Amino acid sequence: MSALLEVRGLEVGIEGLPILRGVDMEVKPGEILGVVGETGAGKSMTARSVLDLLPAKATVSFASCTFAGQDFIPPKARQEARGHRIGFVPQRPRGSLNPVFRVGNQLSGTLRRLRNMGRREAKDEALGLLRSVRITDPERVYRSFPHELSGGMCQRVCIAIALAGEPELIIADEPTTGLDVTIQAEILRLLGEVISERNAAGMLITHDLGVVADVCDRVAVMYAGRVVNLGTTAEIYREALHPYANRLVSIATSLDSGGTPREVPGRVPNPGDHLAACAFAPRCFRAGPGCFDEEPPRIDRTGQIAFCHHPVNAGEVMR
Amino acid sequence: MTGAVDTLAIRDLTKVFRIRTRGFHHADLKAVDDVTLSIAPGRTLAVVGESGSGKTTLARLILRLLEPTEGTVLLEDTDITAMKGAELEDVRGRMQIVFQDPYDSLSPWQTVGRTVAEPLLLHEDLTMKQASGRVADMLERVGLSPEHARRYPHELSGGQAQRVGIARAMITRPALVVLDEPTSSLDMSVQSQILLLLQSLQEEMDISYLFISHDLSVVRYIAHDLAVMYLGKVVESGPAAEIFASPRHPYTEALLRAAPRPDPAHKTDHVFLVGEQPSALDRAPGCPLYGRCPIAEDVCADTPQELVDIGGRHRVACWKRT
Numbered sequence: 001m002s003a004l005l006e007v008r009g010l011e012v013g014i015e016g017l018p019i020l021r022g023v024d025m026e027v028k029p030g031e032i033l034g035v036v037g038e039t040g041a042g043k044s045m046t047a048r049s050v051l052d053l054l055p056a057k058a059t060v061s062f063a064s065c066t067f068a069g070q071d072f073i074p075p076k077a078r079q080e081a082r083g084h085r086i087g088f089v090p091q092r093p094r095g096s097l098n099p100v101f102r103v104g105n106q107l108s109g110t111l112r113r114l115r116n117m118g119r120r121e122a123k124d125e126a127l128g129l130l131r132s133v134r135i136t137d138p139e140r141v142y143r144s145f146p147h148e149l150s151g152g153m154c155q156r157v158c159i160a161i162a163l164a165g166e167p168e169l170i171i172a173d174e175p176t177t178g179l180d181v182t183i184q185a186e187i188l189r190l191l192g193e194v195i196s197e198r199n200a201a202g203m204l205i206t207h208d209l210g211v212v213a214d215v216c217d218r219v220a221v222m223y224a225g226r227v228v229n230l231g232t233t234a235e236i237y238r239e240a241l242h243p244y245a246n247r248l249v250s251i252a253t254s255l256d257s258g259g260t261p262r263e264v265p266g267r268v269p270n271p272g273d274h275l276a277a278c279a280f281a282p283r284c285f286r287a288g289p290g291c292f293d294e295e296p297p298r299i300d301r302t303g304q305i306a307f308c309h310h311p312v313n314a315g316e317v318m319r
Numbered sequence: 320m321t322g323a324v325d326t327l328a329i330r331d332l333t334k335v336f337r338i339r340t341r342g343f344h345h346a347d348l349k350a351v352d353d354v355t356l357s358i359a360p361g362r363t364l365a366v367v368g369e370s371g372s373g374k375t376t377l378a379r380l381i382l383r384l385l386e387p388t389e390g391t392v393l394l395e396d397t398d399i400t401a402m403k404g405a406e407l408e409d410v411r412g413r414m415q416i417v418f419q420d421p422y423d424s425l426s427p428w429q430t431v432g433r434t435v436a437e438p439l440l441l442h443e444d445l446t447m448k449q450a451s452g453r454v455a456d457m458l459e460r461v462g463l464s465p466e467h468a469r470r471y472p473h474e475l476s477g478g479q480a481q482r483v484g485i486a487r488a489m490i491t492r493p494a495l496v497v498l499d500e501p502t503s504s505l506d507m508s509v510q511s512q513i514l515l516l517l518q519s520l521q522e523e524m525d526i527s528y529l530f531i532s533h534d535l536s537v538v539r540y541i542a543h544d545l546a547v548m549y550l551g552k553v554v555e556s557g558p559a560a561e562i563f564a565s566p567r568h569p570y571t572e573a574l575l576r577a578a579p580r581p582d583p584a585h586k587t588d589h590v591f592l593v594g595e596q597p598s599a600l601d602r603a604p605g606c607p608l609y610g611r612c613p614i615a616e617d618v619c620a621d622t623p624q625e626l627v628d629i630g631g632r633h634r635v636a637c638w639k640r641t
Contacts, residue, residue: 038507039477153595180369180370180533180596181577181578182577182592182596183595185576185587188579189587207507208579211579213579213580213583214580214586234583251508251510251511253581254540255536255539256581257539258539259540260515260540261515262511263512264508264511264512265512267476267477267479267506267509268476268508
């Protein structure tokens with residue numbers, strides 16, 4: 001099955017500092033890809049590159065980038081897809097809505113711009129979209145200002161706006177950070193449902209491995225501007241090949257079961273820090289001399305791809 | 320530990336905020352409503368709840384950063400509720416806090432050494448010079464080097480800054496440390512480092528922790544005891560392991576079911592509670608969960624629910640589950 005979105009060799013620099021150092025990633029039709037990693041790993045930057053929403057001073061280059069077969073390297077192609085073919089759900093829903101306009105106007109305005117609708121038609125469609133994100137009283141929400149709505153309700157409105165252009169791909173950047181757990185669960189379910197109802201695909205950026213396990217079909221684990229491990233959620237959680245991904249899963253599962261987590265020493269590198277050939281090598285429990293000087297090879301095994309000199313062996317107990 | 324005095328015991332603690340609603344109209348918001356809890360020496364009590372549940376207000380009342388409307392706070396059997404002036408200053412050295420945001424809670428103009436020494440200057444009347452040895456020891460104890468004393472907060476990573484916050488809290492060897500979401504702004508790999516550090520400091524110094532969090536997986540690891548708050552009320556409390564294994568209150572059950580778990584085979588359950596948490600101003604006179612609760616009956620609306628011990632210190636405020 002050919003990928004809906006395929007990104008190869010994505011490099012982004014800001015003022016000479018490398019932020020993304022060759023990101024390879026693809027989203028297949030109908031799936032939700034989770035993108036996980038810690039601060040500065042490049043999760044949001046990857047999404048923003050695809051949407052051409054990077055800061056003006058950023059430099060971007062792709063080895064290749066296609067969306068549904070179309071060449072996505074020219075910035076114009078990415079700009080035209082934004083909103084129409086790719087919807088975006090932001091991290092801070094209330095901050096992303098305009099505080100001085102009623103949410104209904106923001107939603108119908110989006111519809112009029114994206115789908116050339118008339119005023120009346122746009123309002124009807126907007127109410128329909130609010131209903132489709134399971135808002136039980138769309139008329140009231142339509143007339144509300146963002147500050148009159150709860151965080152969870154604002155995020156539903158943002159999802160409705162992301163759906164306005166009838167996108168084939170929905171990118172959600174930490175869509176539930178700052179929401180309470182019970183609301184988070186509802187928003188995640190809603191995202192999964194609207195994506196599958198529309199036969200669209202999703203890219204979910206998060207740092208929460210629980211969220212990934214809940215909704216994602218495949219996971220890309222990023223570290224210091226690269227995807228270091230990619231695979232089906234089941235495989236990555238069962239036994240991730242890359243020691244970094246493996247340790248993250250192990251920390252999350254041991255905390256979840258009340259056990260003592262293994263420690264990962266050190267900290268995440270900052271942009272501009274000197275990096276070893278494998279950026280994780282200084283913190284890695286499996287690192288050998290080669291890890292610091294030689295580019296890690298691509299390992300393709302058990303439905304996973306990892307970039308590592310010393311991948312975790314099958315059956316090896318790391319927990 | 321028979322006969323041991325609880326590090327902290329709070330009784331019937333209530334805080335009412337008077338809120339201006341419209342023009343000259345006011346309303347009373349019960350942020351903390353009749354809370355009774357205790358922590359034994361060397362133990363960790365986690366307080367969990369969603370935003371607006373009153374967990375941070377509770378912490379501030381305990382630390383006497385807010386004045387309670389009613390109730391008492393006993394620190395090592397001493398009533399600190401009415402203390403003032405120098406007496407209160409002395410007690411403050413026995414209870415400390417670690418904040419959620421490690422950078423915001425450190426003064427950007429002070430060196431790390433000065434920040435960590437400050438409690439000693441205040442509570443033990445030491446000079447900077449006298450304090451420096453203990454500061455160096457403490458920095459090493461939290462996994463930094465004495466050389467960090469000369470640095471400024473902006474030179475530190477998030478994890479290092481949080482270690483400084485922990486060093487500052489622990490340097491007076493307090494009996495009680497309030498940890499207000501101490502790991503929620505840290506990266507996953509760093510989060511586990513800080514949790515391990517907190518645990519080893521507790522074992523070494525026999526400190527009691529009041530651990531405030533909304534992250535149930537962190538709580539599952541670090542807490543001995545658990546109190547679940549909803550709209551200012553403790554709805555369930557008791558040994559953490561027992562509550563995680565068999566939650567009794569419908570709200571606790573909903574929280575546990577909604578929390579995503581790092582296991583692809585486990586899917587969270589979403590439709591347990593109805594709607595969203597209302598404002599504490601609109602609370603029903605009876606059970607705070609009335610209106611969202613899937614098992615509520617009409618009587619729940621106006622019958623206040625008291626915590627009932629169902630055995631083994633496990634207390635639940637729900638007549639249908641006791």
